[in-house]
Amino acid sequence: MKILIIEDEKGLSESICSHLSKDGFLCEQAFTYASAEEKINLYQYECVIVDINLPDGLGFGIVEALKKLSATTGIIIISARNAIEDKLKGLEIGSDDYLTKPFHLSELIARVKSLIRRKNFGGETEIVFNEIKINMSRRMVYVNDTETPLSRKEYDLLLYFISNKEHALTKEAIAEHLWGDNIDSADSLDIVYSHIKNLRRKLVEKGAKDYVHSIYGIGYKFGEH
Amino acid sequence: MKLLTKTTLYYLGFSIVIYLSIALAFYYVTEYLVYEDVETRLHSEKKDFMSFVSSNGLWYRSCYFVQNKIEFHASAYHDDKEVFSDTTLYDKNNKQLIPSRQLVFYTKLGPDYYKISIRKSLLESDKLLKYLTSTMLAFMVLGLSVMYFVLRRISRRVWRPFYDTLSKVKSFKLTKEQELELSPSTIHEFEELNEVMHKMVRKTQKDYKNLKEFTQNASHEMQTPVALINARVEELIQSKNLTDKQVYLIQEINNSSNRISRITQGLLLLSKIENRQFSTIKEVYFNTLLRKKIEELEELFMHKELKVEYHEEGDFEWLINPDLADILITNLLNNSIKHNITGGTISITLLDDGFDIANTGESLGIDPKTLFQRFRKGKASGSTGLGLAIVKQICDAYGLQAEYYYQDNLHHIKISPASL
Numbered sequence: 001m002k003i004l005i006i007e008d009e010k011g012l013s014e015s016i017c018s019h020l021s022k023d024g025f026l027c028e029q030a031f032t033y034a035s036a037e038e039k040i041n042l043y044q045y046e047c048v049i050v051d052i053n054l055p056d057g058l059g060f061g062i063v064e065a066l067k068k069l070s071a072t073t074g075i076i077i078i079s080a081r082n083a084i085e086d087k088l089k090g091l092e093i094g095s096d097d098y099l100t101k102p103f104h105l106s107e108l109i110a111r112v113k114s115l116i117r118r119k120n121f122g123g124e125t126e127i128v129f130n131e132i133k134i135n136m137s138r139r140m141v142y143v144n145d146t147e148t149p150l151s152r153k154e155y156d157l158l159l160y161f162i163s164n165k166e167h168a169l170t171k172e173a174i175a176e177h178l179w180g181d182n183i184d185s186a187d188s189l190d191i192v193y194s195h196i197k198n199l200r201r202k203l204v205e206k207g208a209k210d211y212v213h214s215i216y217g218i219g220y221k222f223g224e225h
Numbered sequence: 226m227k228l229l230t231k232t233t234l235y236y237l238g239f240s241i242v243i244y245l246s247i248a249l250a251f252y253y254v255t256e257y258l259v260y261e262d263v264e265t266r267l268h269s270e271k272k273d274f275m276s277f278v279s280s281n282g283l284w285y286r287s288c289y290f291v292q293n294k295i296e297f298h299a300s301a302y303h304d305d306k307e308v309f310s311d312t313t314l315y316d317k318n319n320k321q322l323i324p325s326r327q328l329v330f331y332t333k334l335g336p337d338y339y340k341i342s343i344r345k346s347l348l349e350s351d352k353l354l355k356y357l358t359s360t361m362l363a364f365m366v367l368g369l370s371v372m373y374f375v376l377r378r379i380s381r382r383v384w385r386p387f388y389d390t391l392s393k394v395k396s397f398k399l400t401k402e403q404e405l406e407l408s409p410s411t412i413h414e415f416e417e418l419n420e421v422m423h424k425m426v427r428k429t430q431k432d433y434k435n436l437k438e439f440t441q442n443a444s445h446e447m448q449t450p451v452a453l454i455n456a457r458v459e460e461l462i463q464s465k466n467l468t469d470k471q472v473y474l475i476q477e478i479n480n481s482s483n484r485i486s487r488i489t490q491g492l493l494l495l496s497k498i499e500n501r502q503f504s505t506i507k508e509v510y511f512n513t514l515l516r517k518k519i520e521e522l523e524e525l526f527m528h529k530e531l532k533v534e535y536h537e538e539g540d541f542e543w544l545i546n547p548d549l550a551d552i553l554i555t556n557l558l559n560n561s562i563k564h565n566i567t568g569g570t571i572s573i574t575l576l577d578d579g580f581d582i583a584n585t586g587e588s589l590g591i592d593p594k595t596l597f598q599r600f601r602k603g604k605a606s607g608s609t610g611l612g613l614a615i616v617k618q619i620c621d622a623y624g625l626q627a628e629y630y631y632q633d634n635l636h637h638i639k640i641s642p643a644s645l
Contacts, residue, residue, distance in 0.1 A: 009449050009452075009453060011453045011456075011457070012449065012452055012453045012456055015453070015456035015457060015459070015460055016456065018460060019456075019459070019460065022463075080445055080446075080448035080449055080452075081445075085502075100448075101448040101449055101451070101452040102448055102449075102451040102452035102454075102455050102482075102486045103452065103455070104455060104459060105455070105456050105459040105460070106459065153524075167463060168459075168462040168463050170458075170459070170462065170479060172479065172483050173459075188525065190528060191524050191525065191528050194528070215462070215472075216469075216472060217469075217472040217473065217475075217476050218462050218472060218475065218476065218479075219462070
């Protein structure tokens with residue numbers, strides 16, 4: 001699956017690229033409007049991540065061009081401009097998501113994956129991770145085919161974990177994913193902990209392996225290792 | 226004291242002093258003239274008397290029938306002086322005392338010396354003086370009041386451009402990007418004043434704009450580097466076998482960059498509200514909004530074992546941007562959680578004219594007046610110090626006011642329509 005990252009800040013682009021590559025995506029980078037335009041005309045991408053402020057133009061132009069070229073490509077705008085007008089404009093001209101800088105890489109990955117799922121299967125999808133199965137349309141979780149009722153936050157958490165499997169996640173990134181950025185209280189980190197505890201307990205009770213590993217001082221990692 | 230009152234008072238004070246001294250001088254001059262006249266006549270009467278006495282040798286009381294006109298008594302004492310003095314005479318016909326002037330002198334009639342007093346009534350002249358003085362006073366009062374009104378009128382007219390400028394400068398708001406429009410004046414000084422005002426306002430506006438742009442640009446430009454730090458930290462934590470020391474360092478970097486990102490976002494939000502970049506305005510029903518927010522934050526309440534009381538005693542609706550209304554409530558509720566004690570209470574009261582959020586918590590530690598300023602932090606660590614500044618900015622932008630007060634061991638923040 002090919003992804004194009006249009007971002008003029010090379011370091012950031014590189015980080016996004018290396019993160020996505022680990023999940024098996026094939027990343028290409030464009031640092032200017034011109035090179036981005038050239039690339040979208042030459043190749044087909046599953047998903048394009050585009051920054052609005054490029055040295056030689058506004059990313060909105062790329063979004064519009066992309067919509068004409070290939071309607072199935074998912075588009076995520078990343079921008080330092082948090083203006084609601086920009087957000088609305090981006091969504092209006094055909095981008096699928098809008099993420100404001102600074103963001104957590106894990107959040108971007110989760111959004112990319114969710115977007116690709118939506119594009120490919122129209123939301124009618126099941127995610128399977130070993131014995132855990134998530135039915136996206138019904139928001140149901142099964143462990144070894146037994147229904148495992150989860151609260152809304154626990155469900156979101158599990159989905160986020162699976163989208164970022166084998167990636168270390170910071171507590172802050174998890175808290176922000178669950179509550180958005182209007183929670184800046186240190187207490188929310190403790191709540192993350194209690195949600196994770198409950199999620200683990202519920203999954204293990206139904207016979208799943210404990211895939212959540214806490215990383216001392218940093219956060220959590222979901223995966224086999 | 227108002228300028229007009231002050232000048233009027235000065236004018237009245239000076240005028241009264243001057244008018245009174247004129248009146249006094251006038252009175253004395255008239256009196257002097259009257260006396261002079263009376264005394265001349267007394268002199269001539271003395272001459273008549275003396276010539277009569279020298280030709281006839283003596284004086285008959287009867288030859289001068291006007292009562293008390295001339296009196297003479299035998300006197301052992303005598304000198305050559307003539308003395309004028311004021312006296313009163315009893316008028317038998319009118320039964321009253323009449324103010325008079327008398328001339329006293331001594332002369333020899335036959336073998337003996339006599340003291341002679343010739344009198345003249347001052348009644349006529351007194352009346353004259355009285356009428357003159359009162360007429361003059363009346364005219365003075367009239368003149369004074371006419372002058373007073375004319376002066377007030379003139380002052381008011383002359384100072385009108387000044388008051389006009391004053392009221393315009395008073396109602397001028399720096400945050401609204403409007404020109405200061407002063408009406409031109411024909412008076413040189415006021416024209417100069419207006420010019421200076423214009424210059425000053427333009428300069429202040431420019432400075433203010435620069436400062437605002439600086440804050441905005443700085444926060445804006447910081448977003449990308451912060452995003453980069455975050456991304457790099459996230460990459461870094463993927464590596465295995467990190468030592469404890471490394472983990473600690475990463476944690477510190479992560480916390481700091483998260484803080485920077487929250488601060489810049491807060492500052493950006495503040496400048497956006499200030500710049501009126503939230504154009505949508507809707508009637509927001511705070512009853513629903515509060516209920517929704519309380520529900521959303523339930524986990525946080527529970528986590529800190531907070532008892533939440535919600536009293537809905539009215540309906541509060543306000544024209545405001547819905548996103549900002551959301552932020553307003555979120556910040557206030559977050560605040561009441563953050564600065565609360567474990568097991569404390571939060572009491573939310575909604576009335577017809579606003580709402581009040583009260584929470585238990587430690588003493589403020591800072592001056593309540595500065596509570597709504599940027600970067601004022603209480604004891605709670607990890608806060609950006611912008612939450613309440615944002616609350617205030619939102620309130621200011623939409624005609625609300627936020628007040629802090631402490632009552633019954635609770636910290637209250639009350640949001641209500643701003644009183645004009």
